[in-house]
Amino acid sequence: MVFEKFFQKQKESEPTSPPSTEAKTDVTTDNDSNENRYINALKDCKPTALEDYGYYFFPERFGKENVLTISQRVLQLSIPFASASRDLARKIECEKYIIKSIESNPLIKTLVQALADHNCPIDLSRHFSCEQCDDAMPTGMFDPATNQIVVCKNHILHFDDCIITGLVQAFDYCRKKYDVHNLHHFACSQIRALNFTDCS
Known part of the structure; x- marks a missing residue:
């Protein structure tokens, strides 16, 4: 869609250079191994019966059907398409807004x-997802289970x-061992x- 067209423009504008003959070395600044870098990848962050992790705000995340309210149906009828x-x-x-914001x-x-x-590195088509959100969630979130930033296309x-x-x-x-199950980590990230x- 829009993201794919954006990447095609970027690839066309980049100059092509011959492949480097130097051996690439893996530079790591952390002492942590790559296996332990993403601590949430080792955990199951998908919603369960006991913990939802806020996924009820995003009904399309794991294949649930999105039920529209009456006000959403009226608003949807204002757009003259099927x-x-x-x-x-x-x-x-939504994808155009993301590209405009990043640029x-x-x-x-x-x-x-x-x-x-x-x-x-951020890949727009992989790390951003425009989805329908519940009215109680006005913005979006970072989803560690899929490593995506979910943006609400209806807000x-x-x-x-x-x-x-x-x-x-x-x-x-990415930078630290951010654990979504640890409330201190979550609170610090939200405050930052x-x-x-809101504070600038």
Whole structure:
């Protein structure tokens, strides 16, 4: 969709260079091995009967059906397309907003570069997902189970804040042993993210 077209433009504009003959060496700045780097990959962060991890805000995450409220149905009727086309139009609009935010917002550019510097480059088509969200969740989140930043395509008012919050959490997950089951880790990451968005 939009992300694929964006990457094609980037690849066409990049100059091609001959492959390097030097042997590449693996440079690691941490003493941790790659196996222990992503502690959440060793855990099952998918929703269970006892812990939901907030996935009820994102009904499309694990194949649940999204039930629309009456107000959402009325709003959906305002877009003059079939139901599938409306969802596709919202998803394309959401992806365009993500690309625009990454290209124009200096803080988002800095966070994306920081992730790349810590050997966690962002691939828009892999690490961002535009989904329908519950009305109680106005922005989005970082999903450690799939390593994606979920952006609510039906709530585009605070778009940059959502992306910044997700990128800060992704950075914490990449840089340190961020454990979603540890409330101290979660609180510190949320405070850092909110410091960038709400306190600046």
